[in-house]
Structure formats: structure tokens, C-alpha cells
Amino acid sequence: MPGARRRLVAAGLVGLVLLAAAAQVPAQGTLEGLRRGFQSQVAFNRGRALYEAGDYLAARERLTEAVTLEPDHDEARALLGWTQYRLGEHRAAIITFKAALRRQPTWEGLWNGIGWSRLRLGRYHLASEAFRIALDQNPEYGDAMIGLGSAQFELGRYDAALPPLQTVLGRLTPLAGQEPAELPGVRAKMAWSLYYLGRYREALALFEQGIRATPEWHGLYNGVGWCYLKLGDRARARSAFERALALKPDYDDAREGLRQAG
Numbered sequence: 001m002p003g004a005r006r007r008l009v010a011a012g013l014v015g016l017v018l019l020a021a022a023a024q025v026p027a028q029g030t031l032e033g034l035r036r037g038f039q040s041q042v043a044f045n046r047g048r049a050l051y052e053a054g055d056y057l058a059a060r061e062r063l064t065e066a067v068t069l070e071p072d073h074d075e076a077r078a079l080l081g082w083t084q085y086r087l088g089e090h091r092a093a094i095i096t097f098k099a100a101l102r103r104q105p106t107w108e109g110l111w112n113g114i115g116w117s118r119l120r121l122g123r124y125h126l127a128s129e130a131f132r133i134a135l136d137q138n139p140e141y142g143d144a145m146i147g148l149g150s151a152q153f154e155l156g157r158y159d160a161a162l163p164p165l166q167t168v169l170g171r172l173t174p175l176a177g178q179e180p181a182e183l184p185g186v187r188a189k190m191a192w193s194l195y196y197l198g199r200y201r202e203a204l205a206l207f208e209q210g211i212r213a214t215p216e217w218h219g220l221y222n223g224v225g226w227c228y229l230k231l232g233d234r235a236r237a238r239s240a241f242e243r244a245l246a247l248k249p250d251y252d253d254a255r256e257g258l259r260q261a262g
Contacts, residue, residue, distance in 0.1 A: 037069075046062045047061075074104050078100050078104075097117070146182060153165075158192075172186065195227060221244035238262070
């Protein structure tokens with residue numbers, strides 16, 4: 001009996017040890033997960049600071065580290081996509097944005113990122129589709145409006161480009177002070193859209209407004225020249241084309257305009 005009891009006690013102790021060891025496995029896993037999550041957040045914070053400072057190469061390294069440590073860090077993956085976009089890695093950016101969309105299918109910023117990446121690759125139809133999805137999620141999303149207007153402009157659908165560009169133009173135009181960085185490009189695309197639609201006086205007004213804000217932009221003088229040419233004012237057209245060529249001597253479109261203006 002004493003030997004049997006000893007065997008039972010020993011067996012019980014072994015069982016307790018095994019139970020304790022089994023309990024430690026999930027505890028250790030939890031601690032490891034917390035550690036990796038903390039390290040991922042540190043890498044993300046550093047990557048975000050580098051992105052905001054314009055150091056995209058270094059930002060990409062830190063953000064890649066963040067998503068490697070914690071694959072579910074959606075903010076880090078989204079910012080990694082925008083970092084790749086800024087570096088001109090548009091195909092890689094699309095892959096990254098799509099990976100994030102698998103977890104966040106209604107995040108309009110991810111669709112916007114796909115739209116801009118496709119736009120830079122010349123995939124204007126697909127870009128338009130992505131921008132429309134972004135706007136379905138958030139109809140007030142100005143950057144997606146600019147993207148949609150730009151994609152439609154590149155497709156030559158000037159009547160479709162006008163509504164989003166016009167909406168953004170109204171929002172961005174300040175009552176006073178410096179213009180937002182996006183505004184000159186939006187205004188120029190809208191002016192050319194009006195020109196190609198044959199609305200020359202409206203286009204001319206926008207080109208001239210743009211010149212007042214950015215007087216060294218040669219393309220705006222070229223636009224003014226073509227509008228005056230279509231309106232039959234050859235003297236003013238010549239003056240505008242000459243100004244465009246003074247700013248950019250190898251500007252073929254302005255040379256052609258000057259030739260037609262006589």
C-alpha cells in the first residue's frame with residue numbers, strides 16, 4: 001500500500017506539472033503577441049513621422065517592419081501603400097492597398113490610393129472605377145473627386161470631368177490668402193476641359209485667373225493663346241503664345257499656336 005500510494009502521488013505531481021506547462025503556452029503566446037504589437041506600433045509611429053518629413057525610403061522600411069510584426073496593423077499597411085505611391089512604386093502600392101482592403105473593404109482612402117496608383121499607370125478606366133467606389137463610401141471626399149475628374153480628363157471625357165473638378169474648385173478657392181497646393185492643377189484641368197468642349201470664354205477666364213495666381217506657368221499662357229485664337233483675336237493670341245515660349249522655348253504646342261496666329 002505505501003508503494004502504491006507513492007506511485008499515485010508521483011503520478012499526480014506529474015499531472016500537475018503537465019497542466020502547469022500547458023497553461024504557460026497560451027500565456028507565453030499572449031506575451032509574445034503583446035511584445036510584437038508594441039514593437040509594431042513603435043515602428044509605425046517612426047514610419048509615420050518619416051513619411052510626414054518626406055523621407056519616403058526610410059518610411060517604407062519602418063512601415064514594412066510594422067506590418068511584418070503585426071499583419072493586422074491596418075493603418076501601417078495603408079500608409080505603406082501611400083509611401084510606395086510617393087516613391088513611384090505604383091504597382092506595389094496597388095498590391096498593398098488591396099491587401100488592406102481585405103480587412104477594411106469600406107475604407108475610402110484605400111480605394112482612393114488604388115485610384116491614384118492606377119491613374120499614374122495610365123489605367124484610366126480602372127482608376128475611375130476605384131475613385132467612384134471611394135466616393136460611394138464618402139461623397140464629400142475631395143481628393144477622390146480630383147482623381148475622378150483627372151481620370152475622365154485623360155480619357156477625353158471632358159463633360160464628365162467637369163462636375164467633380166468644378167465641385168472641388170469651389171471648395172478650394174479661398175476668399176483671400178494663399179491658394180491650396182491642389183488648386184492650380186484643378187483649375188487648369190477644368191479650363192482645358194471647357195476649351196475642348198468649345199466653351200472658350202469660360203476657359204479663357206479660368207486660364208487668366210490661374211495666371212494671376214501662378215504667373216510663371218507656361219501652360220496657362222498657352223491656354224490663353226488657344227482661346228484667343230478660337231475667338232478670332234490673333235494679336236492677343238500671339239502675345240500669349242510668345243509669353244509661353246519665353247517661359248519654355250521648346251514648347252511645341254505654343255509654337256504651333258504662334259504659327260497659326262500668324
